[in-house]
Amino acid sequence: MLNALRALERGHIPRGRRTVILTNAGGAGIIAADACERAGIKVLSLPAAVKDELASFLPPEAGLGNPIDMIATAGSSDYEQALRVALSVTDSVIVIFRPPLILEEPTGAVAEGILRAIAEAPDKPVIVCTLSHGTAAARFIERLAREKIPTYTMPEAAVDALSVLCRLGELRSERRSVDMSPKPDRERALRLVEGARSEGRCALYFYEGAEILSSYGLPVCPYTYVKDVEGAAPFLKEVGFPLVAKVDSPGLFHHFERGAVIPGIANGEDLHRAIDHLIGLIASERLHRGRILLQPALFGRELILGMKRDRSFGPVLMFGVGGTLVEALKDVSFGVAPVSIDQAERMIRSIRAFPLLEAFRGQPPVELGPLAGALHRLGQLCLDLPSIEEVDLNPFIVGKHTAAVDILIKLKEQ
Known part of the structure; x- marks a missing residue:
């Protein structure tokens, strides 16, 4: 070896x-x-x-x-x-x-x-x-x-x-045919990456990451940016409570540890307090590019999909149990892009917690086809965009609504 x-x-x-x-x-x-x-x-x-x-x-x-x-x-x-x-x-x-x-x-x-x-x-x-x-x-x-x-x-x-x-x-x-409709929009994704690089940034805003993922058919949690409670009204009318509020800033990582994520917003009063808190956090942390992001709270299995570019192997994909447990459990599998649907399914089945993706306590089993397709698409995205150094989709919720909730994309240093 x-x-x-x-x-x-x-x-x-x-x-x-x-x-x-x-x-x-x-x-x-x-x-x-x-x-x-x-x-x-x-x-x-x-x-x-x-x-x-x-x-x-x-x-x-x-x-x-x-x-x-x-x-x-x-x-x-x-x-x-x-x-x-x-x-x-x-x-x-x-x-x-x-x-x-x-x-x-x-x-x-x-x-x-x-x-x-x-x-x-x-x-x-x-x-x-x-x-x-x-x-x-x-x-x-x-x-x-x-x-x-x-x-x-x-x-x-x-x-x-x-x-x-x-x-x-x-x-x-090794490849297996996969439905790639809609066809990946590489040019759109490349424009977003180059736009960030032209500003001297090595990390993307949530909306940039969301658009890149959407360009490759990967589902993204609905979101909006707000400055105050009044500005949240149209989005709230569309998705309702509960909500999650967070700070979106290219230089901010580890949101939970920094107090930059507020889940379980159940009413207008909670929302008002959350926005006030995050405005204060942006000021105290001097996050000049910071913006407040709202999302509906999605429920389901919390997974992680990711990629780290290796000097020898190229894009190495990761799949495993996500959320706040990912670092504690370290229950993940790896595959070198491109991964076929068969390879992606083997990655999914290889984690120790795979039984949790089957029928469990009244929850239906996770459909492996779409999940394997998401890994396949992520691999193709990272092959097409070599400027991307790292991708972290944690959590990637699989349930009634399947979507990337948090999106971290880092670019190679220039």
């Missing part, structure tokens, strides 16, 4: 299971090829045109099959040219460089040649094996490490890491 994590650090996933092995040590190349066969990785048969191109610069003694055995005298130019050729015909490359006893140039020069070739095909993973812990290998490894190129001592470890990358690529490509 640690081998795989090192390979994932660069974040490049192969599009398929084809690989080319490039080596200056024939025996190690054969070991790597055998390990690939056991792992289900295809050691690509090289076309004649590719062999001709390799023969144009490699010595006559070189082996032009796969593994490509460049023999022990191979230097930086050989590695750079051969790797460039290999990357043009395959999904990934395993590079084996065993520092020879006599080399006419520093091992760092070989590393530089490898890096130049990688720079021309940055979306294809290259896994490196050195067969050595010696001083010469250490300098070579150090240079590659600065560019997050994974290096391993033994060929089997390199192949194991590549196998994990291949499997991750296959999981990402």
Whole structure:
């Protein structure tokens, strides 16, 4: 697993299971090829045109099959040219460089040649094996490490890491058709994100998050902004009591801890007190962008849907028990976007509290299809909008009315 994590650090996933092995040590190349066969990785048969191109610069003694055995005298130019050729015909490359006893140039020069070739095909993973812990290998490894190129001592470890990358690529490509009507409005969502970034903000207002979610068909709790009780009258006529009042400010997190959420507003007197309290809070906390948000109180199962962008995996979705219990119970599951409907349902069923989503104390069971669809849509949203760093929909109420009640969306720092 640690081998795989090192390979994932660069974040490049192969599009398929084809690989080319490039080596200056024939025996190690054969070991790597055998390990690939056991792992289900295809050691690509090289076309004649590719062999001709390799023969144009490699010595006559070189082996032009796969593994490509460049023999022990191979230097930086050989590695750079051969790797460039290999990357043009395959999904990934395993590079084996065993520092020879006599080399006419520093091992760092070989590393530089490898890096130049990688720079021309940055979306294809290259896994490196050195067969050595010696001083010469250490300098070579150090240079590659600065560019997050994974290096391993033994060929089997390199192949194991590549196998994990291949499997991750296959999981990402698994999809099941889903009703995406209405069609996601990516342009609308992108305008909202870019609008916030143009103001130098890394967090969104509730209304911006609500519009982004709505652009992808995710349900949002009704809401309005008010300055006083009189301004709440039209909304109150529409939704009635009970209400929830809260402060909406891009710089305000952890609303409950800050006293910025007032639930259970049952009448006009409660509403008056709540608005007065929140006006005072905005002033005392100097929340110059703060606004008072009203929502109807929704009842049902409190869940959490979220996303955290990982440097290696990309958007990682989260599902679990929500509300104020999420940090105490830590009953959540994870999935790497995109998630199919099948994968989303497995995420939902995998939490310990899943029996609470079935028929329970007079409550009907939660319909898993729409809930899995919400996770699927959230994953697509986060893939389409790479500027979004984090999403936290807690609680996401599922019941008579299903909707995101709290919406926290953070953007990448500029």
